[in-house]
Amino acid sequence: xxxxxxxxxFLLVFPGAAFAAGLGLVLSWADRKVSAMVQWRRGPPPSQxxxxxxxxxxxxxxxxxxxxxxxxxxxxxxAFAAASLAAALSWHAALGLPGRAPxxxxxxxxxxxxxxxxxxxxxxxxxxxxxxxxxSRHMVLVLGYELPLAAALLVGAFQVRTVGxxxxxxxxxxxxxxxxxxxxxxxxxxxxxxxxxxxxxxxCCQAKLGLVPFDQAxxxxxxxxxxxxxxxxxxxxxxxxxxxxxxxxxxxxxxxxLWNGSAGTPGxxxxxxxxxxxxxxxxxxxxxxxxxVRIDQALRFFWGPVTAAAALALLLARMGW
Amino acid sequence: xxxxxxxxLPRALRGSPWVFHVGTSGCNNCDIEIAxxxxxxxxVERFGVRLVGSPRHADVLLVSGPVSLACRRPLQETWLDMPSPRAALLVGACACSMGxxxxxxxxxxPADRVLREVxxxxxxxxxPGCPPKPETIIAGLVRLLEAP
Ligand code: SF4
Numbered sequence: 001x002x003x004x005x006x007x008x009x010f011l012l013v014f015p016g017a018a019f020a021a022g023l024g025l026v027l028s029w030a031d032r033k034v035s036a037m038v039q040w041r042r043g044p045p046p047s048q049x050x051x052x053x054x055x056x057x058x059x060x061x062x063x064x065x066x067x068x069x070x071x072x073x074x075x076x077x078x079a080f081a082a083a084s085l086a087a088a089l090s091w092h093a094a095l096g097l098p099g100r101a102p103x104x105x106x107x108x109x110x111x112x113x114x115x116x117x118x119x120x121x122x123x124x125x126x127x128x129x130x131x132x133x134x135x136s137r138h139m140v141l142v143l144g145y146e147l148p149l150a151a152a153l154l155v156g157a158f159q160v161r162t163v164g165x166x167x168x169x170x171x172x173x174x175x176x177x178x179x180x181x182x183x184x185x186x187x188x189x190x191x192x193x194x195x196x197x198x199x200x201x202x203x204c205c206q207a208k209l210g211l212v213p214f215d216q217a218x219x220x221x222x223x224x225x226x227x228x229x230x231x232x233x234x235x236x237x238x239x240x241x242x243x244x245x246x247x248x249x250x251x252x253x254x255x256x257x258l259w260n261g262s263a264g265t266p267g268x269x270x271x272x273x274x275x276x277x278x279x280x281x282x283x284x285x286x287x288x289x290x291x292x293v294r295i296d297q298a299l300r301f302f303w304g305p306v307t308a309a310a311a312l313a314l315l316l317a318r319m320g321w
Numbered sequence: 322x323x324x325x326x327x328x329x330l331p332r333a334l335r336g337s338p339w340v341f342h343v344g345t346s347g348c349n350n351c352d353i354e355i356a357x358x359x360x361x362x363x364x365v366e367r368f369g370v371r372l373v374g375s376p377r378h379a380d381v382l383l384v385s386g387p388v389s390l391a392c393r394r395p396l397q398e399t400w401l402d403m404p405s406p407r408a409a410l411l412v413g414a415c416a417c418s419m420g421x422x423x424x425x426x427x428x429x430x431p432a433d434r435v436l437r438e439v440x441x442x443x444x445x446x447x448x449p450g451c452p453p454k455p456e457t458i459i460a461g462l463v464r465l466l467e468a469p
Pocket of ligand 1: 347350385413414416451
């Protein structure tokens, strides 16, 4: 990418903000529809997530007297910007688009840490006690899942070094390099370390997206959406859009790192749609068949079995499996 | 069923009414019927209705029960916490007109009077019944949203 126009297009339209938000809203409709079907309900119409956001954009913004207004209003936008850049990079690699994207796996992981951080700061800035509880739970969750998530995704990069055929791919941490390597040596999920890494990454994804059983930070019935409790109108809409963008970004990232051998080919792009949909439906089914666990149980789960599985996956990748 | 005082509700809001429920000392029967609306049989999510946990996210305030003296301020504060445009749906005879609690010593008045103390032009719809059936509650909500 060289031209200024191309950059703007990449960041704001495709595969950046507009594409990711639109796709994310469609996927969030899929989430609600599948949830409804699991419960033998009919569920909302496809336009529902769009109507929700349009409505929120037209509502009054209430800034609580106890808040720090500048931060309270700025953090949603920081979250959205970071999430849509992460989505742009993930989709660029997952689709195998021509041109070099400006970031690698580490950049994407950093960017994906921003939305929870913004929620923490926004919840704290609202001055609401339940917002503070939500912020602290967000923090605990982030501590829990970031390490295994990073480890699981590094498996994809690690295999480039340890599995034969990796010499062809330069820059082991770049998403394109990983895709090029997988085109030669087969998908990461074709090897035991890749399967384990995908399972770990799926669990971390569940927590990153705030889906049951790891929705402690936003628990509706318990702490009234936690960090988002005081948000109304457009800032709330931006947070909702951020969640939608993450719902579009995370499955694409998992696919781009672990399951991307066919990137860039027409068949690969059709398969990509199926893979992303499969990941989303899996997440939704787990969400609908599990209860919310306590926050300490969630932390113990991520630091115990999940981190151990991630370490094992790295070990297996090291041995070239 | 619906009174007109406020301007039109925007189109997007009619397709996505988020509801916050306040029980103001009712007998709990109305609350059970409200929960019924969310069950697979009635599934109000079809119309975009969501029960939200914070008044800041809500468009419609569901009130059930006569407003006791202790609930008067909290109800008014909850109403003022909601971002405009906002509307109220009073569910059950108690919320509409005090029902059996009329002239009792511990009540502050029907919910519409209590809400209009803080916002005289509040947009309010009434769903009578003791308790009203879920069908009636849904019909009331639809009237509230579609009234000019
Ligand atoms: S209207 Fe009837 S059912 Fe509803 S709270 Fe009053 S007494 Fe109970």
